[in-house]
Structure formats: C-alpha cells, structure tokens
Amino acid sequence: MTATSQAPVYQAPRAAASDIPFGRLVQVEFRKSWNTRSGFWLLFTIGALVLIGELIAAIVTAVQDVDDVNLGTFATVAGVITQLLLPTLGILLVTSEWSQRTAMVTFSLEPRRSRVVQAKLVVSMIWTAITVIFALAMGAVFNLLYGAINGSISWSGGAGIIGFVITQALAMLIGFAFASLMLNSPAALVVYVAYLFVIPTIFGIGAALMHWFKSLRDWILLTQSEQPLYDGFWHMSATEWGRFLVSVAIWVVLPLVFGLRRILRAEVK
Numbered sequence: 001m002t003a004t005s006q007a008p009v010y011q012a013p014r015a016a017a018s019d020i021p022f023g024r025l026v027q028v029e030f031r032k033s034w035n036t037r038s039g040f041w042l043l044f045t046i047g048a049l050v051l052i053g054e055l056i057a058a059i060v061t062a063v064q065d066v067d068d069v070n071l072g073t074f075a076t077v078a079g080v081i082t083q084l085l086l087p088t089l090g091i092l093l094v095t096s097e098w099s100q101r102t103a104m105v106t107f108s109l110e111p112r113r114s115r116v117v118q119a120k121l122v123v124s125m126i127w128t129a130i131t132v133i134f135a136l137a138m139g140a141v142f143n144l145l146y147g148a149i150n151g152s153i154s155w156s157g158g159a160g161i162i163g164f165v166i167t168q169a170l171a172m173l174i175g176f177a178f179a180s181l182m183l184n185s186p187a188a189l190v191v192y193v194a195y196l197f198v199i200p201t202i203f204g205i206g207a208a209l210m211h212w213f214k215s216l217r218d219w220i221l222l223t224q225s226e227q228p229l230y231d232g233f234w235h236m237s238a239t240e241w242g243r244f245l246v247s248v249a250i251w252v253v254l255p256l257v258f259g260l261r262r263i264l265r266a267e268v269k
Contacts, residue, residue, distance in 0.1 A: 020109070020110055020115075022115065022118070022119065025110065025115060025116060025118075025119035026119045026122050026123060026126075028119070029093065029116075029119045029120050029122075029123045030123045030126065032093075032096065033089065033092075033093050033123055033127065036096075038092060039089065039092060042085065042088060042089055042092070043089070045085065046081070046082060046085045046086060046089075046131065047134065049081050049085070050078050050081050050082065050134070050135055050138055051138060053077050053078065053080075053081050054074055054077055054078065054138050054139060054141075054142040055142065057073070057074060057077045057142070058074070058142040058143075058145050058146045058149070059149075061073070061146060061150075062146055062149040062150050065150070068154070069143075069146055069150075069154065070143065070154035070155065070156045070157040071136075071139055071140060071143050071154070071155050071156070071157045071158075071161065072156065072157015072158065072159070072160030072161055072164075072230075073143075073157060073160075074138070074139035074140075074142050074143055074146075075135065075136060075139045075157065075160055075161045075164045076160055076164065076230070077139075078135035078136075078138060078139055078164070079135070079164045079167060079168065082131055082132075082135060082168060082171075083167060083168065083171045083196075084196065086127070086128065086131055086168060086171060086172055086175075087171050087172050087174060087175025087176070087192055088175065088189065088192075089124070089127055089172075089175075090124040090127075090172045090173075090175040090176040090179065091175045091176070091178065091179040091185060091188045091189060091192065092179075092185060093120050093123060093124055093176070093179075094120060094176060094179035094180055094183075094188075094263075095179050095182070095183060095184060095185040095188060096185075097116075098183040098184065098266075099184060099185050101269070103268045103269075104268050104269070107268055113263060113264050114260075114264060117180075117260060117263055117264075120176075121176065124172050124173075124176050125169065125172070127172075128168055128169050128172045131168065132164070132165050132168055135164075136161065143155070159230065159231055159232035159235075160230045160231075162229070162232065162233065163226070163229035163230035163231070163232075163233070164230070166226070166229050166233070167226050167229060170222065170226065170248065170252060173252050173256065174192065174195065174222075174251055174252055174255070175188070175192055176256070176259075177251075177252060177255035177256040177259050178191045178192050178195075178255060178259070179259070180255070180256065180258075180259025180260055180262060180263055181255055181258060181259040181262060183262065183263070183266060195223075195251070196223070199221070200221055200223055200224070203216075203217040203220070203221055203224075204217075218243050219242075219243050219246050219247065220246075220247060220250060221247060222244075222247040222248060222250070222251045222252075224243075224247075225240070225243040225244045225246075225247040226244060226247075228240045228244070229244070
C-alpha cells in the first residue's frame with residue numbers, strides 16, 4: 001500500500017492589519033464627549049447659560065440706555081460664561097479614561113497613546129469652535145434684539161470677537177493641560193477654578209500692597225496678560241506680546257508638555 005501525497009495548497013499571505021484611521025479615533029472621542037449624562041448636561045448647561053446671559057445683557061443695556069453696545073459686547077458676555085464651563089468638557093474628555101477605568105480598553109485597541117491624545121485634543125478644539133460659533137450666533141441675535149428695543153444696531157467690536165476666539169481656545173487648552181497633569185476629574189477642576197479665581201485674587205492683593213508685585217503679576221497671570229487681545233492683537237505693544245507669550249508658556253505650554261509626558265508613561269490599571 002502506498003500513501004497518497006497531497007500537494008500543498010498555496011495560501012496568499014495575509015495583509016498586515018491596517019492602523020485605525022485617525023478620523024475614526026476622532027469620531028469615537030467626539031461621541032464619547034457628549035454621549036454621556038455628564039457630557040450632555042454640561043453642553044446643555046453651557047448653551048442655556050449663554051442664552052440667559054445674553055438675554056439679561058440685552059435687557060439691562062436697553063433699560064439702562066448704555067452707550068456703545070455692539071456685537072463685541074455680547075461676545076464678551078458669552079466669553080465670561082464659556083471660559084468658566086467650556087474647559088470642563090476638555091477636562092472630562094481627558095480624565096474619563098482614567099476615572100472610569102477604561103484606559104486599558106482604549107489603549108489595548110490603540111496602543112499608541114499619542115494618537116488617542118491627539119484625537120482628544122482635536123475634539124476639544126472642535127467643541128471650542130462649535131461653542132464659539134454658537135456664542136457669536138446668539139450674540140448676533142441679541143444684538144438685533146437690542147437694536148429692536150433701543151432703535152439702533154452696531155456691528156462693530158470685531159477686535160473683541162477675535163480676542164474672544166483666542167481666549168476660548170487658550171482656556172480649553174489650559175483645562176486639557178491640567179487634566180493631563182492630574183488624570184483625575186475633581187483635582188483638575190479644583191486646579192482650574194484656582195487658576196481662574198484664587199490665584200488672581202492672591203496676585204491682586206499682592207499688587208495692591210507691593211508695587212513691584214503688580215509688574216510680576218502682569219508677566220505671570222494669563223488672565224491679565226490676555227486682556228489686550230480684546231482691543232485687537234495688532235494694537236499690542238512688544239511688552240504686551242512678551243507678557244502674553246510668557247504667561248502662555250507658564251499656563252499652557254509647560255503643563256501640556258508635562259501632562260502629555262505623564263499620559264504616555266502612566267501605568268494603566
């Protein structure tokens with residue numbers, strides 16, 4: 001008896017698994033940013049408070065007969081509200097992986113953490129753009145409302161609008177940086193609130209008591225050095241640009257660099 005030999009069947013080599021497209025990572029992170037109770041209600045609250053704030057501003061300025069009310073006025077009102085709440089979305093976007101213990105799943109599907117962080121950063125800027133557009137749209141609507149009540153409409157204030165856009169982007173980046181450093185939602189929120197209120201108060205007291213401390217405050221506090229942006233960055237002097245860039249390096253660049261370093265090296269549990 002002779003054994004029959006079977007010719008080997010040729011199998012084409014399997015193609016290497018393709019990387020997850022970056023666009024898909026952005027879509028996933030964008031969905032995660034709003035498809036939760038906290039994310040949805042945060043976005044709803046931001047929209048509702050902007051609407052209420054603009055309505056109050058339109059009524060008060062009309063009743064008090066305030067002069068020089070324009071589109072930039074209502075953009076500033078929206079900016080005060082969104083600068084406080086919008087970075088919270090960026091904080092939750094970063095810390096959700098660690099506080100909800102989903103980092104292992106996320107980084108198993110995409111081991112290169114840098115791509116996940118980049119997708120989160122893109123999503124944070126997308127939400128900043130959406131919020132800015134919404135705020136400006138509401139500002140235009142209530143500027144028209146003010147004109148209907150007062151009898152005159154002014155569409156000036158473009159410099160203030162540009163400053164509004166820049167400060168909103170910086171506020172989101174600061175929240176993102178603090179979240180990357182803390183990797184904990186409550187801690188990052190506390191640090192951001194301290195950045196907005198506690199630290200400026202301390203520096204304000206120091207500036208009132210010591211003259212030299214006022215100059216130091218102007219170089220350190222971003223909330224102080226970014227104010228000239230509302231008058232137009234093309235009008236800023238070299239000193240004002242220097243103060244702005246130094247404070248951006250202190251509150252945006254350094255925390256973001258060390259925060260990203262921590263995310264890339266943190267132990268996933």
